[in-house]
Amino acid sequence: MRLRSGDPEAIGGYPLEARLGAGGMGTVYLARTASGRRVAIKLIHQQFADDEEFRTRFRQEVSAARRVSGAFTAAVVDADPEGALPWMATAYIEGPTLSERIESGGPLGGAELRALAVGLAEALRDIHRVGVVHRDLKPSNVVLSAEGPRVIDFGISRAADHQTLTMTGRVIGTPPFMSPEQLQAPRDVGPESDVFSLATLLVFAATGQGPFDADSPYITAYQVVHEEPKLSEVPAVLRALVEPCLAKDPGERPSTDELLARLLALPEDFGMAGFGTPAGAGAAVDSATQVLGGGARAEVRAGVRTEVPGPERAPREGADSGTGSRTLTGIGPGLRRRWRSVLAAAVAVTAVASGVTLLGPDRGADHGSDPQNAAQGEPPGPASTGKPLPEGFAPWQVSVRGGKDIPDELRCVPRGADVYCGGGGVVATRLRAADGKPLWTVRSPGVPANGMHFVGVAGTASGDTATSTAAGGNPEGSEGSGPTVVGYRIPDSAAPPQVVALTEDGEERWSAPLGGESTLLMGRTQSAVLHRGDVLSVDPGGSRIEARRAGGDGSVRWSRPFPSGTQCAPYAPGPRAARLYAICASTAEVDAVQIRRPILRLVDPADGRLGEPVPLKGPWRPVGEADGKLVLVQERMAGLDLAGYAAVAVFNPRTGKVSEHALRGADGDDVEVTDGAAPTVVAGALHFVEQNGRVHSVDPATGRVRWSRQTGVEWASAPVAAGGVLYFGSASGRVAALDVRDGDLVWASQPRVESPGSETGATARVSLAGRAVIVSAGGNTVFGFDAERPPVED
Template structure:
């Protein structure tokens, strides 16, 4: 069945390509984002969407799934839980389900099961760190990609299950892979239940059967609660991992981190043993390689193509690449949103705001903007039409914190009540912009929004609220403050900092979103400024500050290992993206690869100030001080094109106030949306390389 046969062509801004499969909840399609990125879109069945309360439950499950990100999970990218057809888009994983592989090819070899176990342990560790429990880890929810397994559908399967046992509403999960406590007291099932499911999955992968197989769900439940596991056919090497996972007592089971330690030690022993064998064959391999290179060189000379082989340069310089005749690269077809046309929109007209610019981002198939005079606005990215706008004070001296979801939009503005700082929290209906809540929280130092939750540093602790009705969830992490990510970026984890008596950051860490438990912490040099903390655990600092940076450092929070780049003169940091530091010195933009501790490139421009970088494909984009958007090749810094703002904006010629950073452009494939002066936004198609357009 194709997308045309189902009548589905677009879901949000995703172009539907083909049907991948169907299940109890609906169908899954391969689709593509405007930039060409492949995604998997799950479309919910109409009869389920019509059931009372289903959409609310589905929305909560999407919210939970958004909290998880890691190398071995498929993160949620977008969703629509309120439209006529509810759907959820996740990263597309090109690989079969473990259940299909075992059914078609039989049990996996022991070594493959060990590698599978390592990936699944890392996935469960990430899920549990987010304060979540999967509760339905099974072979059908594990995809086998080339670079490792991916866990999908965490939490989603709790909404509906195909078995009579789970349809009763008392049991959540798939009986074959459920822990004893899930049958006894389902509400009390915690992370240890996922570890039990892991053991069952590994038995299935290695033997083709589950450890508690039976003819009926009730018999399976009896076996899981009362009987010893059936490990027939399980290789002896896997018993040390599987057996403790299947302990009846949840407290006696290892954690995913414990299991990773065990798996790593076993891998180390295998690597050491393998070294002896490799040493014996090294001479033979070297001889064969020499003969093969000689033959390759002879063939190359005979055909008239000169091939530079490793280590053959007489001047000691790095080897040159293979020189072959290549055809000119064809001009790619522009990637644009269906129905898009160039547009310019003016959100406000106020003389006091002519020198100020809005901060916009693309999320949930809409453009969301905030800034001086604008608390929040929802704009159609195809036409520039303003769906709704909530005005703020013309005298706001900072951009409000903005959080968005499918059902609510939240803003955090700054107020004062005597000597202590307060924040005014407003929530609006996402569809209509109608005000839902207006609440002032006192004694607040900083706030961030993340995964449908509001976090604020308050009274020396971190507090969390559900943003729709501003229901308080928890208060934890005494002595920690929130780390405020760079303005305009979308955080995916709750990072925290500790400060000394002078307010300097001396320690960084991360807390769970579910209850504020501290996950990790690492000391940092108090004479540096922490500028970014990556999801992978790297802490980036600038010395002494990002404004007059003379060096920058990346520290691994796990090992403490550091990479540092020393600068000849002071530069201003623009941003850190994909392990690359972007900075400026006057009108020169520099890019530094922190992993190699070297400069990637320097690009001279005719401008003086720039926004944070916005990456798309092979391009990196910046907004300049006069509203011009420039695009550089992210690999070598070559100038690709420049797009000035609309002519009327060019006449303003006013730089933003010192405290107002330049907003980065929003890039959707080859569509660029850029705020300019006077609360105006314009959208244009990326010019061809080498183009400098005039207004």
């Protein structure tokens, strides 16, 4: 739809291209960012701009939408709720709404209906896990994109632990898709209300009419509250699924986790087969390590893997995982609190969230032992690592399938002639660095949980010269030949997530269940930590830190209980860092999802003994090491939302002292950095990347900003450094290279994929295999190019 006379030419610096539509509250326009990414901008009508109650509700919408930017929602790119005319820009999702699709093509059925149901249940799961209730799920708020359904419009959503804002004298919502409690007591609705709405929407999708449709909205509302749903035209399998969701009593409805598990247990074509509880539901979880030596075998011929199944084997690329696969239900209080804690920690979910730096998932780099993450003095070229390309290298791009084929985002670690990657739907995959050829892939059988990603690689591969030594004098990975690949597996049952150790050929060494509160305590989901050949994690009961030798059989090398009345998470500044830490908090603060007084402790990597407690005042998060000192940043909150960062601290392990410094500009004025990528210590400096792509390089010892530059890459990830150059990537595959000394732009590449994802707290998407730049992007995409011949913009 063309722009009309009177429409603005630009909003917030984004040139407008077309009108997408208009409603009672505002107009939606199509625009583009500086990098060419399409965005939809909602501009609020003038008559509401002076209505403070409406502004408050719009602020809630922006806040909620930022938190739930995930695989099945539209990511927030920018917003100004305080402007003369408030506006919000989200990723543009191309496709018809569900209401348009039903109107033009009639009801859905078979695999199309099942895909819609699974996608919407996944969306609600992610929405609820960050403490938000949508409250207006209806066909016009579901866009059917090529990648799957997307939930939009959080205009009347609310935080689950906030009082609902209901505009005076109005019932807000759409009666045919509202829950009974929303019509009767709108201030008291919880996630169960969205489950009810989802069921009504699925009935509409399957039959073309809602279960409570009537001639007037008043009669419809009455029937929602008092009458039984009309389900006679609903297919039997779907009816068995939605009936419990339409219970009048919210407490009788299933959770979104339970609903998603039941959906995934249905036939792929949503056929008429009977519905029952998936096999293995409710089975007891064995918290002991599973040792799978010899239990499964695989052969690799010309890059193709053949399987001889063994017990408890996760599905591999091309394997049939069966129709009994289910999502992570009954995830237990630890993981459930960890997802709830994203609300307090303000780690917004995405299509794919946090991952690894060059050698592991840690935010900080071990600069002393890893030259890829250290400044190398004068660079040999404007964007050269000073290292050769892998033999036979040519630019390449691949897409790696995940366990449920849900768009994901991997993180990668080069080792020798290969690159190992992993993500929520992929335990690990091995790609040839020269041409990207997949050598093997181990897929995760369950639905990816946003925020759980690749752990890293321990040990050395042929051609590697690194000889890191573990505590006690054991070479890293010496208990097994070749490197050990460590990733996460999301089971297809009610079991907790697992950490999995694989050989370099993709054979499973061992696996173990995980617990703990890493997101709440450290600001990111890092349930397993790789440190000098050991895998550190919290036991499923959430009571102790355990260490397992990555290259061994997975048996517990040492186990150390938390101090009484506390919960802890292990933290390593890098996989080869000299020191290991624990971040702890009182159990009361963890249960309240409010960490006000975290406690820092050194951990002896030899036996897990905890050092003296170092109390920290305020929400501090570890982000790496500089000059042998631990660097932490202080979060700045706006209510329950993470607004950014205001201070930096360094902990000196030799003296036990903490030095705090406010962030200050070159003129000495205080600086408040807004939220964006994970703060990261790299090349000796602390780097903040804001959502709009602006980078601040800070001296961690003083808090002074060394330089600030615009990368031109919105939602850029944390950087990595090589050859005096900082590399930043985005979910679209766009990469920017900045000079590490002054932040000057060396080059920027074009986007590679159309990705709706954006990620608050994004860790580095770029790694380097010699001179080859390896980049992970949305949709399980990985590509490589020569650092000296980047695919720059025209």
